[in-house]
Each structure stands twice: as structure tokens, then as C-alpha cells.
Amino acid sequence: AQSVTQPDIHITVSEGASLELRCNYSYGATPYLFWYVQSPGQGLQLLLKYFSGDTLVQGIKGFEAEFKRSQSSFNLRKPSVHWSDAAEYFCAVGAGSARQLTFGSGTQLTVLP
């Protein structure tokens, strides 16, 4: 069975600073990988996904993520954080599809003015 680890429960960055959220997964084959964002009182919004091809994927809102098979990682990055990026971020893995996703425990992002 697949699993996802997000080692950082809470991250605080200043507005304009760069951001990297870590995600490690466990799955025997090539996984489907996703990053979602959940703002207070909102549902989940898909930021980006990876299932094949270029290992550096671009998403919405200026986010990108890089799939590194050797490290079983799919870290999310943004070069300059905006106050509106404050939210909870979830990494998820699908076992060969977008079905039956397994989510990480989430990383809460706080952005300081």
C-alpha cells in the first residue's frame, strides 16, 4: 500500500520569501502525485500533479514541484510567497491512477507580513 509523509507540520515564511514544502512517498511503481491546497473553510484545490513525463511540473498560482524518484520525493516550491498563500497544503499519492488517493498529514503555512 502507498503512503505519504509530510515531515513539516507547520512552516512560517515572510512574504516575498521562497518556499519549499517537503513530501516523501512510498509506492512500488511510478505513482500519481498531487499537491492540494485547503484554505480555511474551503474545499481542496488542486495545485499540480505528476504521473509521467517531465519531472518538474508547473501548477497554478506560481507553484512548481519536482519528482525525484531516487529520493521518493515530490517537493512543492514557490519562489516568492504571497500573503494569500497562507493555507494548509496536502501531498497525495495515487496507486497508478487518480483514484483512492492517500494523503499526507498536511503542512500548515503561515505567511508573515
Next chain:
Amino acid sequence: SAVISQKPSRDICQRGTSLTIQCQVDSQVTMMFWYRQQPGQSLTLIATANQGSEATYESGFVIDKFPISRPNLTFSTLTVSNMSPEDSSIYLCSVEEGTEQFFGPGTRLTVL
């Protein structure tokens, strides 16, 4: 992308009662999913609902507690039965569309 709505958006219920949550999609989809997000926790898949067949439940979830209906390709309901305070969570439905899963806004349930 699919647009998903859920009703109710939130509710406060008494112990021992049941609540039915509705999920409506603006397009026909084969698979719908129900997740639970307990306070401060991540999302856990409850079950997968295909139209015309019984829902498939994940380990730790049973049909008697969380009966699901899927009468057509755009609609599903999840009932939380005989509720206890431990059922206080956000319940989300989602649909698979191509290589993505889209989520509804969630139903925030508080059980007193």
C-alpha cells in the same frame, strides 16, 4: 473541470441521530469518493461509489455506519448513522476526471 456542490455545508447534530449529506456534480462521472477529515487531521477515504453498484468501503468503515447511495451519474449521498461526538469531522466528496480528482467544498459536521 467538474464543479461539485454539497449540502448541507455545515450542521450541528445530536448524539444518536443520523445525517445525510448530498453531493451533486455538474457532469456525469463514473466514480465518486467520500472522504473524512477529522479535526486537525488529513483526509481519509471512506468509500468509493460507482453508479449502479454497491459502494466499496475502506478498512475501518462499514456500510451500516456510513450507507452510501449513488442513484445516477451526477449525484451521491453519504449518511452518517447513529452519530457520536467522534463523528465530528468535515466530510468531502470528490470525483475522478481523467488524471485528476476534484473535491467538493465539504460538510462540516459537529455532533453534540
